[in-house]
Amino acid sequence: MMMERPAVEERIAVLETRELPGSESRIDCAFFLGSSAGTLDVDRELEIDVRAGRSSWIFIFDKNCEDREVINFKNSSTKLTMPGTVTDSIRSAKRKRSASDKGSSKRARSASSEEDPQAQILLLENEIFESKKNYNNIARLIGISRDGSEGPDASILAAISLCRVFTKLIISGALQKTKENSEKEIVVIRWLKERYSEYKTVLVEMLGQEDTASTALTLCMRMLKVEGQHLRTGQDYSFPTAFLTDMVQALTRPESDSGARKEFSEKFVEEYDDIRYFTQGAIQKILGGADSRPMNEDSFNSVYEILTSIASVPESKEELEDFYVPGPKQKNHALYSLTQHKKRAQEAWLAVMKMGMDKDRRKMVLAKITDCIAPWFIQPELLMDFLTDSYNSGGSTSLLALSGVFYLIREKNLDYPSFYRKLYSLLDSGLLHSKHRSRFFRLLDTFLSSTHLPVVLVASFLKRLSRLSLHAPPSGVVAVVPWIYNLLKKHPQCLFMIHRETRGEEAKKLLEEEGLADPFSMDEEDPMLTNAIDSSLWEIVTLQSHYHPNVATLAKIISEQFTKHAYNLEDFLDHSYSSMLEAELSKDVKKIPVVEYEIPKKIFMKHEADSGLEDSLLVKLWTFK
Numbered sequence: 001m002m003m004e005r006p007a008v009e010e011r012i013a014v015l016e017t018r019e020l021p022g023s024e025s026r027i028d029c030a031f032f033l034g035s036s037a038g039t040l041d042v043d044r045e046l047e048i049d050v051r052a053g054r055s056s057w058i059f060i061f062d063k064n065c066e067d068r069e070v071i072n073f074k075n076s077s078t079k080l081t082m083p084g085t086v087t088d089s090i091r092s093a094k095r096k097r098s099a100s101d102k103g104s105s106k107r108a109r110s111a112s113s114e115e116d117p118q119a120q121i122l123l124l125e126n127e128i129f130e131s132k133k134n135y136n137n138i139a140r141l142i143g144i145s146r147d148g149s150e151g152p153d154a155s156i157l158a159a160i161s162l163c164r165v166f167t168k169l170i171i172s173g174a175l176q177k178t179k180e181n182s183e184k185e186i187v188v189i190r191w192l193k194e195r196y197s198e199y200k201t202v203l204v205e206m207l208g209q210e211d212t213a214s215t216a217l218t219l220c221m222r223m224l225k226v227e228g229q230h231l232r233t234g235q236d237y238s239f240p241t242a243f244l245t246d247m248v249q250a251l252t253r254p255e256s257d258s259g260a261r262k263e264f265s266e267k268f269v270e271e272y273d274d275i276r277y278f279t280q281g282a283i284q285k286i287l288g289g290a291d292s293r294p295m296n297e298d299s300f301n302s303v304y305e306i307l308t309s310i311a312s313v314p315e316s317k318e319e320l321e322d323f324y325v326p327g328p329k330q331k332n333h334a335l336y337s338l339t340q341h342k343k344r345a346q347e348a349w350l351a352v353m354k355m356g357m358d359k360d361r362r363k364m365v366l367a368k369i370t371d372c373i374a375p376w377f378i379q380p381e382l383l384m385d386f387l388t389d390s391y392n393s394g395g396s397t398s399l400l401a402l403s404g405v406f407y408l409i410r411e412k413n414l415d416y417p418s419f420y421r422k423l424y425s426l427l428d429s430g431l432l433h434s435k436h437r438s439r440f441f442r443l444l445d446t447f448l449s450s451t452h453l454p455v456v457l458v459a460s461f462l463k464r465l466s467r468l469s470l471h472a473p474p475s476g477v478v479a480v481v482p483w484i485y486n487l488l489k490k491h492p493q494c495l496f497m498i499h500r501e502t503r504g505e506e507a508k509k510l511l512e513e514e515g516l517a518d519p520f521s522m523d524e525e526d527p528m529l530t531n532a533i534d535s536s537l538w539e540i541v542t543l544q545s546h547y548h549p550n551v552a553t554l555a556k557i558i559s560e561q562f563t564k565h566a567y568n569l570e571d572f573l574d575h576s577y578s579s580m581l582e583a584e585l586s587k588d589v590k591k592i593p594v595v596e597y598e599i600p601k602k603i604f605m606k607h608e609a610d611s612g613l614e615d616s617l618l619v620k621l622w623t624f625k
Contacts, residue, residue: 117144117154125161129168135188138165138195146202156215159206162199163219170196170230199223200243207250213260220247221268221324228325237328237335239274245282252286252302261302265309272324276310277334277341280348283307287351300361303352308368310345313375314338345376353386362390363397369404380412391422396436398426403443420457423447424527427464432476438573441479445569448487455493459535460527462487462494463520466539474548475575481540481554482567489566497537498558550580 124141127134145158169175175192200223206216224240224247232238251261268275283303314320317338327335334340353365365373369387374380383404390401402423408414423444431440448461462484469480488494502508520535543555557564600607600616604624607613618624 117151118157121154121157121161125165128165132188135192138162138192138199141165142195142198142202145199146205152211155206156212159199159203159212159216159219163222166196166199166223167226170226173230175231176233200246204246204250207247207260208253208256210257213257214263217247217260217264225325236330237333239278239325241278241281244275244278245285248279248282248306249286252283252299252306254299254302256302258305261305262309265306268324269306270309270311272322273314273320273341274323274325274327274335277344279306280344284344284347284351287348288354300352300355300357304361304364307345307348307352308372310372313345314341339378342376342378346378346382349373349376350382359393359397362393363400366390366397366400366404369400370407374404374407374412377412380408380414383408384414384416396434396439398422399436399440399443402426402447406443406447420447420453421526424460424464425525427461427468429468429471432468432472432480437476437479441483441569441573445483445486449490451490453491454528455491456530456533457527458487458491459494459497459532460530462497462537463530463532463535464522466537467520467522469543470539473577474546474551474580475577477543477546477551478554478575478580479569479572481543481551481557482569482572484537484540485557485562485564486566486569489562494533495562497533497535498540500536548580550583 121141121144124134124137128137141158141162145155145162147155169192175189175196177186177189181189200220203216203220203223206212207220209216220243224243227240227243228238231240247264250256251264269279270276283306287303315338317336320336320338320341323335327333357365365386369383374383377383387401387404387408391398391405393401402419405414405416405419409416409419426440431437434440444461448458465480466484469477472480488498502511518535518538519531521530524530537558540555540558544552544559546552546555600613603616604618606615606619
């Protein structure tokens with residue numbers, strides 16, 4: 001049920017404007033205060049559904065700071081349906097009030113304001129609009145919003161009220177000096193600017209608090225837009241970069257609200273080119289600019305979240321058209337330059353990479369190199385220091401670093417001669433036992449996909465993995481064999497490693513008498529010097545006698561005709577001991593296996609002489625005591 005409205009007749013301003021169907025009135029948005037959660041749907045009627053544990057307030061705004069409505073809910077579940085012409089009905093009701101009604105309303109307002117802090121806030125706001133003599137009320141509202149002495153609801157309400165006040169003052173030009181201003185007026189303007197700066201500080205503080213962050217973000221962005229539009233001080237374009245930098249710093253603190261940060265990223269950074277441009281500049285300034293501000297290392301995750309939320313890179317300057325603050329008239333401005341946008345992103349990411357980060361955070365950055373980072377760089381060679389340091393970390397970090405290097409080689413034509421030597425060095429004894437084995441094979445398949453690679457290089461990778469498979473678990477071997485098959489199909493010059501004929505009677509006789517010494521050098525670090533091309537893949541033939549029947553069967557594909565175009569590597573990468581055992585146990589048994597028809601009573605000891613049973617082979621060969 002709808003509770004009785006407060007006696008105070010409050011006023012409301014605009015934050016976001018929406019047109020009411022069937023009416024010339026326009027409606028903005030609704031604020032839900034307290035612990036409430038609500039939905040606002042403007043369709044044929046305005047429906048507000050509030051679930052609150054305590055008093056909740058909903059404010060409806062119109063565009064011209066007139067005819068506003070406030071409703072107070074105190075029940076745990078309250079639903080209000082108002083017609084779309086609510087604003088018009090309020091306007092007509094106000095016109096019909098008599099002078100005596102207005103007087104009684106003011107008396108009721110005064111009486112109520114003494115009891116209700118929220119009503120007092122609305123009264124202070126009304127008085128500011130009525131006369132410049134009441135500008136001191138601004139300082140009182142700032143005090144209420146800052147100290148929270150009247151409760152969290154009153155603090156938020158005061159901030160909303162100040163948003164309406166400063167919006168109207170800025171639009172009307174009350175914060176800008178002109179030649180016609182007297183000395184007293186200049187003093188007032190200076191005082192208003194100081195209060196406005198103080199108010200922005202309060203909003204930034206609220207932005208860093210979980211319970212007020214969402215509302216504070218809406219108010220901050222509203223004031224950012226108003227300031228950018230109307231406080232240009234004679235310039236063609238002026239974006240409030242200092243204010244945005246303070247906001248970004250508040251949102252990237254470790255204790256900041258993740259919901260507000262996500263909302264900022266999705267609704268503003270992703271949607272508007274100017275917000276993205278200046279946010280990247282703010283991050284660069286916060287982390288490592290000439291006037292950088294101190295940032296806790298734990299803020300890395302917050303900065304990373306904002307930067308990686310930018311889904312795509314604009315491909316031409318014609319795409320730079322979505323501005324939150326109306327863009328400059330000069331078409332040669334940096335906002336219209338694709339190069340400048342990329343440069344901002346490049347500087348922001350370089351500042352992140354210079355932060356002290358552990359291995360996990362380094363992996364987070366490396367995982368986004370190809371998708372979110374490198375496409376922004378106008379100088380991709382600047383990434384090489386970070387990638388080289390990451391490679392030296394070892395393990396899966398090295399693999400991710402080489403993935404980034406390979407992207408730069410392929411997409412940015414960057415020269416990196418030692419790439420395949422570094423990749424070859426990652427093929428060690430622990431690779432096929434590693435939990436990153438499947439990721440490695442996916443990337444290795446990409447790295448060696450080019451048909452223009454030297455045959456001796458490809459042969460080295462084939463031979464080294466074949467040798468490592470001799471000591472690998474079955475799950476690792478079943479990934480190596482199909483990979484070798486596919487690589488041999490891509491590079492048929494290597495096929496004689498599995499089909500090399502010995503020519504000449506003397507050579508055959510020598511081979512029969514002395515055997516073959518494998519010319520492959522396992523200890524050689526340079527894949528171009530291993531002599532693998534002169535060797536053979538005898539290791540795969542050896543695997544055809546593997547104890548695991550699946551491995552033995554799979555290894556035989558090397559000895560058969562290469563009729564299959566290629567194996568789908570994904571079918572073999574994620575196997576483990578458990579998955580292979582489950583696959584065996586789930587098979588239908590077509591033929592009953594042969595078992596002992598008579599279970600022996602003793603295995604490690606001799607049977608009694610009169611039992612008539614034969615002793616086991618173990619007892620015949622060994623004596624157990």
